[in-house]
Amino acid sequence: MAHALQRIWNHGRAMRATVCPLSRPFSSDALVQLQPGEIGKVSGIPEEHLRRRVVIYSPARTATQQGSGKLGKWKINFMSTQKWENPLMGWTSTGDPYANVGDAGFNFDSEVAAKEFAERHGWEYVVKKHNTPLLKVKSYAENFKWKGLPKTDGN
Amino acid sequence: MGLGLIASRAIRPVNFFSSSRFLLRTIVSKPELQSSAAAADASPEPDLPPRTPVGGARVHFTNPEDAIEVFVDGYPVKIPKGMTVLQACEVAGVDIPRFCYHSRLSIAGNCRMCLVEVEKSPKPVASCAMPALPGMKIKTDTPVAKKAREGVMEFLLMNHPLDCPICDQGGECDLQDQSMAFGSDRGRFTEMKRSVVDKNLGPLVKTVMTRCIQCTRCVRFASEVAGVQDLGILGRGSGEEIGTYVEKLMTSELSGNVIDICPVGALTSKPFAFKARNWELKGTETIDVTDAVGSNIRIDSRGPEVMRILPRLNEDINEEWISDKTRFCYDGLKRQRLNDPMIRGADGRFKVVSWRDALAIVAEVAHQVKPEEIIGIAGKLSDAESMMALKDFLNRMGSNNVWCEGTGTQPNADLRSGYIMNTSISGLEKADVFLLVGTQPRVEAVMVNARIHKTVRANNAKVGYIGPETDFNYDCQHLGTGPNTLKEIAEGRHPFFSAISNAKNPVIIVGAGVFEREDKDAIFSVVETIAKKGNVVRPDWNGLNVLLLNAAQAAALDLGLVPESSNSIDSAKFVYLMGADEVNLDKLPDDAFIVYQGHHGDRGVYRANVILPASAFSEKEGTYENTEGCAQQTLPAVPTVGDARDDWKTIRALSEVAGMRLPYDTLGGIRSRMRMVAPNLLQVDEREPATFGHSLKPEVTQKLNPARFKSAVENFYMTDAITRASKIMAQCSASLLKK
Numbered sequence: 001m002a003h004a005l006q007r008i009w010n011h012g013r014a015m016r017a018t019v020c021p022l023s024r025p026f027s028s029d030a031l032v033q034l035q036p037g038e039i040g041k042v043s044g045i046p047e048e049h050l051r052r053r054v055v056i057y058s059p060a061r062t063a064t065q066q067g068s069g070k071l072g073k074w075k076i077n078f079m080s081t082q083k084w085e086n087p088l089m090g091w092t093s094t095g096d097p098y099a100n101v102g103d104a105g106f107n108f109d110s111e112v113a114a115k116e117f118a119e120r121h122g123w124e125y126v127v128k129k130h131n132t133p134l135l136k137v138k139s140y141a142e143n144f145k146w147k148g149l150p151k152t153d154g155n
Numbered sequence: 156m157g158l159g160l161i162a163s164r165a166i167r168p169v170n171f172f173s174s175s176r177f178l179l180r181t182i183v184s185k186p187e188l189q190s191s192a193a194a195a196d197a198s199p200e201p202d203l204p205p206r207t208p209v210g211g212a213r214v215h216f217t218n219p220e221d222a223i224e225v226f227v228d229g230y231p232v233k234i235p236k237g238m239t240v241l242q243a244c245e246v247a248g249v250d251i252p253r254f255c256y257h258s259r260l261s262i263a264g265n266c267r268m269c270l271v272e273v274e275k276s277p278k279p280v281a282s283c284a285m286p287a288l289p290g291m292k293i294k295t296d297t298p299v300a301k302k303a304r305e306g307v308m309e310f311l312l313m314n315h316p317l318d319c320p321i322c323d324q325g326g327e328c329d330l331q332d333q334s335m336a337f338g339s340d341r342g343r344f345t346e347m348k349r350s351v352v353d354k355n356l357g358p359l360v361k362t363v364m365t366r367c368i369q370c371t372r373c374v375r376f377a378s379e380v381a382g383v384q385d386l387g388i389l390g391r392g393s394g395e396e397i398g399t400y401v402e403k404l405m406t407s408e409l410s411g412n413v414i415d416i417c418p419v420g421a422l423t424s425k426p427f428a429f430k431a432r433n434w435e436l437k438g439t440e441t442i443d444v445t446d447a448v449g450s451n452i453r454i455d456s457r458g459p460e461v462m463r464i465l466p467r468l469n470e471d472i473n474e475e476w477i478s479d480k481t482r483f484c485y486d487g488l489k490r491q492r493l494n495d496p497m498i499r500g501a502d503g504r505f506k507v508v509s510w511r512d513a514l515a516i517v518a519e520v521a522h523q524v525k526p527e528e529i530i531g532i533a534g535k536l537s538d539a540e541s542m543m544a545l546k547d548f549l550n551r552m553g554s555n556n557v558w559c560e561g562t563g564t565q566p567n568a569d570l571r572s573g574y575i576m577n578t579s580i581s582g583l584e585k586a587d588v589f590l591l592v593g594t595q596p597r598v599e600a601v602m603v604n605a606r607i608h609k610t611v612r613a614n615n616a617k618v619g620y621i622g623p624e625t626d627f628n629y630d631c632q633h634l635g636t637g638p639n640t641l642k643e644i645a646e647g648r649h650p651f652f653s654a655i656s657n658a659k660n661p662v663i664i665v666g667a668g669v670f671e672r673e674d675k676d677a678i679f680s681v682v683e684t685i686a687k688k689g690n691v692v693r694p695d696w697n698g699l700n701v702l703l704l705n706a707a708q709a710a711a712l713d714l715g716l717v718p719e720s721s722n723s724i725d726s727a728k729f730v731y732l733m734g735a736d737e738v739n740l741d742k743l744p745d746d747a748f749i750v751y752q753g754h755h756g757d758r759g760v761y762r763a764n765v766i767l768p769a770s771a772f773s774e775k776e777g778t779y780e781n782t783e784g785c786a787q788q789t790l791p792a793v794p795t796v797g798d799a800r801d802d803w804k805t806i807r808a809l810s811e812v813a814g815m816r817l818p819y820d821t822l823g824g825i826r827s828r829m830r831m832v833a834p835n836l837l838q839v840d841e842r843e844p845a846t847f848g849h850s851l852k853p854e855v856t857q858k859l860n861p862a863r864f865k866s867a868v869e870n871f872y873m874t875d876a877i878t879r880a881s882k883i884m885a886q887c888s889a890s891l892l893k894k
Contacts, residue, residue, distance in 0.1 A: 053822075055790060057440055059438065059440070060440060060451075060453065060467040060468050061210055061468060062327060062465070063415040063416075063453075063465045063466050063467070063468075063475060064324070064327045064328075064414075064415050064433075064465070065327050065328075065329055065332065066253060066257075066329055066418065067250065067329070067332055068209045068210055068250045069250075071209070071210045071211070072207070072210070072211065077439065077440075077790065079776070079790060079791050081774065081791045081792075081793060081794040081795070082794065083458060083459055083794055084459055084794065085458060085459055091458075092457075092458030092459060103437050103438075128440065128840070129839075129840040129841075130211065131451065131467070131468050131469045131470065132210060132211040132212055132213055132468075132470075133210055133211075133212045133213070133258065133468060133470065134212065134213050134214075134215050134470050135208070135212045135213065135214045135215060135238070135242055135245065135246065135258070136215045137215075137217070137235050137236075137237040137238050137242075138238070138239060138242065138258075138261075138262060139237055139239065139262070139286055140239070140262045140264055140283075140284035140285075140286075141286075142261060142262070143261055143262065147615070148615060
């Protein structure tokens, strides 16, 4: 065991001696300004996916539910329609690596965060307007308000 | 049985004790809310992080001086006087559980789920019905509130069947969600559950009435929003049932919305029954094109298939509702689709060819005819991009006979105020008198009709209607059937004229069906006379509206799709139909060459020589302008069928084959071309009001034709290629339309 550690230590020292003069001193310029699209390039994303058109939006409340737990998130829609039903099993195949990323993978807390993310990955984005409800005064007493004579057409 | 009962009674206290730990849990399941509430308890000072209202809601203050301050969990909020406790909580960002309360319906206060604790109140209060008073201290997550809600939940679940695994609402059920937070892990109810006979509400709404919790949202929706008195409640206590009193279908064009508002699985979608689970679906937020309103929708798809369509909130356009046509037309997207380019052979049968061959033939024929013999007609579902490309292409070919179906032969595209809804859809709520001229909003634009209904209900607005006999779901005065009545009003001889001139905010709505009339200019000039005399158009109020019929119309007129000559069909040799199915081609010469580019094998295909497949609205990005002049964009939800392409791409390719290359080859390129022609089409999601009024119009010399107005929509359920291909819409027209 000690022998093995010694070997690694020596190896590390040798490596540092060779690498250090070439490597950037990371500590000195920690705040590196990222160029748009740089993250995508660095992480090895294929060229054709570096320039995508995406839509940033905040999902509307589901009409079927009243809960608000899923509201206020921002998402990216890749407009991926490159999919087809696989003739073998009937499952859905896709030719787009981002097909399921936008819906399932991304959740941003704010519009700005989503925009920044898209910029860093070099995506051309459009932000959809988020429609919000308008709260108006409602009252229970409204039910019993006099609204004129009842209609006479027997409806 | 007896032994079992005794045994269960003996066991019950034990159960109760074991679940007491459960009772002490704080009720809000969101950790962030919990922590902030805990902070509130620790420090009574309002040193709290700012909270945002639920769903980013805006608060409408009618009078800023009427604001009162209440405290929700120690957090102070300013709300308008008269708001309920539940709304105050919503402004404070606290979501109160509820079943019967719906923000767009009247308050019933019968489910009791929204109980909260209010300081100095001896009992928990139903927050949905209790008006908030100044300085009220509302506590939403105290043990009292939690216990109250748990009690309510236990009663609700008493008679609710345990069939979540086979219920279509499963996964998007309010009762399911809230029972996760407030439900007990075991039932104490040992009697039999009640069961209720299912009702037949027609081909759209499936009922499983045993699941009903009597929230009466559907009853209130039917009478308040849909304007039909079909649904009601029968019986009392455990015999209480929702029903239609007598065996009757729900004949409303908004009936599909009861599926959404039902908090449980009692009312679900019949066409969607057992087709998919909601967590398998991918939602794409897009725009509806089946009418000119441009309702905001979400297309839910699974893989390459559209599974259902749901409404999406937009206060200015469709609020939270959509029409049945919008909701259930989706099965038409899978049937009768054109998926390959085809050429009609000598035997009259279509043969599948490659895109290259099809485009080569079209380009060749287009060059053989004289430029003035070329015409292009855009269909009612066309997007602005493809109409721009079609117009540019035909102009390059030397022809200027391009128009959009439904705008008539001589459309007036010069003044934008002459073809859009100047009041805006939400602006209709301020009106107090409506004059409907040759329009039946109930079938032409359901969401506009819903607004009118809302206005009539809210401030007793008066409605006068000129046109053929028709059904209205609000009080309406049938003034006459033809333009003569209009003339009487304009001359002040009709009693309705005084209603208009005495009104504060009068609204005149002219139907787009009038566009097809020969004397439309005369009709519009009479309408403008009424507007002038009745003070309908003022600097602060524009009540003169045109209600369009089709999704493509407004954008087509904005882009200037106006035919050069009104009878160009008579001499046409080359006709480019871009999804146009309702053009009268009887006068067309027999040797004319017809190219049909579209997504459905509908009427336009019958005479076509070449078919070029295109993508439907659910498969492409396109700009549509709605009847109030608000441009909106669709987003692709599913892949196209077969070898189909976007309309504008096909035209762009054809222009290259024909040697008249259009200068754009991306969506961005064609949109910047659109910006040059109609910049308002690029102002997405924003209503662009018309700048110039009717006063700039030249004098009209046309004579008024006393012929009656015709109804523009014969069958509400089948108005375009998609809805005509839809099986559900066929069922609706068979069972719901009056014979």
